[in-house]
Amino acid sequence: MKNEVNGSPVNDKIIRILAIESSCDETAASVVENGRKVLSNVISSQIDIHTLYGGVVPEIASRSHMERIDQVITKALEEAGMTLSDMDAVGVTYGPGLVGALLVGVAEAKAISFASGLPLIGVHHIEGHICANYIENPELEPPFACLVVSGGHTHLVMVKDYGEYEILGHTRDDAAGEAFDKVARAVGLGYPGGPKIDKTAREGNPDAIHFPRAKVAGSAYDFSFSGLKSAVLNYLNGAKMKGEEICVPDVAASFQKAVVDVLVDHAMAAAGEYHVKKLAIAGGVASNSALRSAMEDACNKRGITFYRPSPVLCTDNAAMIGSAAYYDYIRGIRSGFDLNAVPNLKLGER
Amino acid sequence: MLIMALDSSGVTATAAIATPEKIIAEYSVNNKLTHSQTLLPMLEEIRRMAGLEMKDVDAVALTGGPGSFTGLRIGSATAKGIALALQIPVISVPTLEAMAWNLIGREGLICPMMDARRGQVYTGIYRSRGTYMETVADQMAADAAEMAGRLNELGEKVTLLGDGADAYLDRLRETLTVPWEMAPVHLARPRAGAVAMCAFHYWEQGKAVNGSEHVPTYLRLSQAERVRAEKEHSDEQQ
Numbered sequence: 302m303k304n305e306v307n308g309s310p311v312n313d314k315i316i317r318i319l320a321i322e323s324s325c326d327e328t329a330a331s332v333v334e335n336g337r338k339v340l341s342n343v344i345s346s347q348i349d350i351h352t353l354y355g356g357v358v359p360e361i362a363s364r365s366h367m368e369r370i371d372q373v374i375t376k377a378l379e380e381a382g383m384t385l386s387d388m389d390a391v392g393v394t395y396g397p398g399l400v401g402a403l404l405v406g407v408a409e410a411k412a413i414s415f416a417s418g419l420p421l422i423g424v425h426h427i428e429g430h431i432c433a434n435y436i437e438n439p440e441l442e443p444p445f446a447c448l449v450v451s452g453g454h455t456h457l458v459m460v461k462d463y464g465e466y467e468i469l470g471h472t473r474d475d476a477a478g479e480a481f482d483k484v485a486r487a488v489g490l491g492y493p494g495g496p497k498i499d500k501t502a503r504e505g506n507p508d509a510i511h512f513p514r515a516k517v518a519g520s521a522y523d524f525s526f527s528g529l530k531s532a533v534l535n536y537l538n539g540a541k542m543k544g545e546e547i548c549v550p551d552v553a554a555s556f557q558k559a560v561v562d563v564l565v566d567h568a569m570a571a572a573g574e575y576h577v578k579k580l581a582i583a584g585g586v587a588s589n590s591a592l593r594s595a596m597e598d599a600c601n602k603r604g605i606t607f608y609r610p611s612p613v614l615c616t617d618n619a620a621m622i623g624s625a626a627y628y629d630y631i632r633g634i635r636s637g638f639d640l641n642a643v644p645n646l647k648l649g650e651r
Numbered sequence: 652m653l654i655m656a657l658d659s660s661g662v663t664a665t666a667a668i669a670t671p672e673k674i675i676a677e678y679s680v681n682n683k684l685t686h687s688q689t690l691l692p693m694l695e696e697i698r699r700m701a702g703l704e705m706k707d708v709d710a711v712a713l714t715g716g717p718g719s720f721t722g723l724r725i726g727s728a729t730a731k732g733i734a735l736a737l738q739i740p741v742i743s744v745p746t747l748e749a750m751a752w753n754l755i756g757r758e759g760l761i762c763p764m765m766d767a768r769r770g771q772v773y774t775g776i777y778r779s780r781g782t783y784m785e786t787v788a789d790q791m792a793a794d795a796a797e798m799a800g801r802l803n804e805l806g807e808k809v810t811l812l813g814d815g816a817d818a819y820l821d822r823l824r825e826t827l828t829v830p831w832e833m834a835p836v837h838l839a840r841p842r843a844g845a846v847a848m849c850a851f852h853y854w855e856q857g858k859a860v861n862g863s864e865h866v867p868t869y870l871r872l873s874q875a876e877r878v879r880a881e882k883e884h885s886d887e888q889q
Contacts (some may be wrong), residue, residue, distance in 0.1 A: 360873035367724050371731050371863035404687055408725045412732025413692045416705045597790040
């Protein structure tokens with residue numbers, strides 16, 4: 302994704318951020334102008350390496366980030382047609398994520414800030430995912446509700462203002478994307494589970510098997526997916542014992558529908574209670590086609606404007622980090638050279 | 652020629668600014684603090700104390716491994732980031748050779764040892780040649796007693812240093828038959844001043860690289876790779 306570097310008249314000063322993301326298995330760098338305009342968005346995925354192991358291996362992820370981070374940053378600057386001297390700040394994901402992976406980006410960003418004199422801004426990864434929605438929707442401003450769903454996270458969040466969040470609900474056990482990975486492995490589709498289930502489910506009947514839609518007692522907006530995962534495993538074992546043939550597309554479609562139903566139900570319940578006019582989705586699972594269409598239908602029925610990023614901005618990327626860093630930058634937020642990676646950083650914490 | 656040198660490969664975090672003639676500033680902490688939080692503030696502190704601007708720095712030197720995987724990556728990403736921002740080269744020196752440089756000029760063999768966990772040390776054998784270190788045995792991960800056996804075979808007086816020598820002192824005392832001694836305390840841990848001096852020697856040999864090419868030398872596979880290799884090996888044998 303590359304836009305023209307413009308010379309268009311802007312009243313305010315143009316703020317450009319070099320952003321770096323290395324929280325899991327994508328090494329990414331981006332140049333973002335005024336939080337919304339992406340001048341470059343370079344993502345180097347390690348998925349081929351981790352596929353050999355059936356999932357992300359933290360030590361291998363850390364080593365791979367180390368091997369390619371300079372090249373990714375250099376390419377992001379080159380594609381933007383700029384050098385560090387055109388930047389106003391360096392933004393970097395410092396949590397949550399895999400600590401060893403995060404540390405590569407954090408140490409590199411701190412050193413660039415130190416050597417260049419550019420201010421440093423540590424960014425929350427989930428905040429980045431939420432901000433991905435600003436990039437393609439210039440009109441989107443807080444307040445809005447956002448469902449963040451990925452391999453590591455499932456959060457239902459009220460975005461009250463830039464940088465101001467209220468977490469309405471989160472998962473009590475597995476993240477939605479984690480459930481996709483585990484079920485995909487169980488039915489032999491392999492890693493990564495999300496895209497494989499999505500594709501296979503298109504040939505299946507989503508009502509063929511009824512899997513449970515879990516509710517968490519006492520908290521209307523929390524999620525639980527481990528029961529659903531167990532139900533799928535039980536179904537598979539039961540069918541095997543009885544010698545019945547398993548229709549993988551039906552299992553994939555029925556499982557996916559169970560996940561999507563819960564995500565949409567919770568989001569709509571929150572939308573009703575908080576009188577939400579705008580609802581966004583974000584994170585890797587936000588590129589799931591069934592979730593996108595079900596959420597869009599549900600929003601349309603209630604007159605809620607629905608936002609979702611393009612798939613390239615749903616996956617882990619640095620453009621979203623550049624967007625989040627910009628809104629921190631204009632509010633005067635800066636990080637020190639003692640910035641550390643925080644693997645379990647909570648949204649709204651600093 | 653001004654070098655900024657750093658080492659965060661083990662328990663020690665150490666940083667220095669040096670020319671071939673002078674260590675302008677040096678800062679070492681041997682206190683198990685989180686290197687990710689301490690290393691950059693240390694570099695900033697010595698830069699300020701030395702009254703230098705970053706644009707005055709001609710190269711970044713670091714210990715490229717072996718060492719703690721995370722520690723190596725903190726050091727490497729820091730060096731790469733500085734080099735990328737200033738468009739200057741990186742000089743990566745072997746961790747153990749840089750430690751041996753603490754004792755340049757000493758008679759006999761020099762054997763640095765870093766605690767490598769799992770009953771091993773990262774170690775190598777060096778000999779001072781006055782202006783440089785000769786590598787007698789290249790750096791490796793080894794059992795401390797096994798290393799003592801190699802030193803016995805070489806049959807020369809040896810000076811040991813590093814936290815690996817401290818950790819396995821009893822075993823070394825039992826096994827070593829050659830004359831040996833421990834390095835003085837003030838020379839027994841990694842020092843960025845020595846990293847810088849070792850790096851000047853590498854620089855003269857034309858061994859500086861572009862930061863993007865630098866990756867740490869781990870000497871060990873990740874656990875997942877090891878398990879996978881073992882499985883493939885046993886599958887082949889069946």
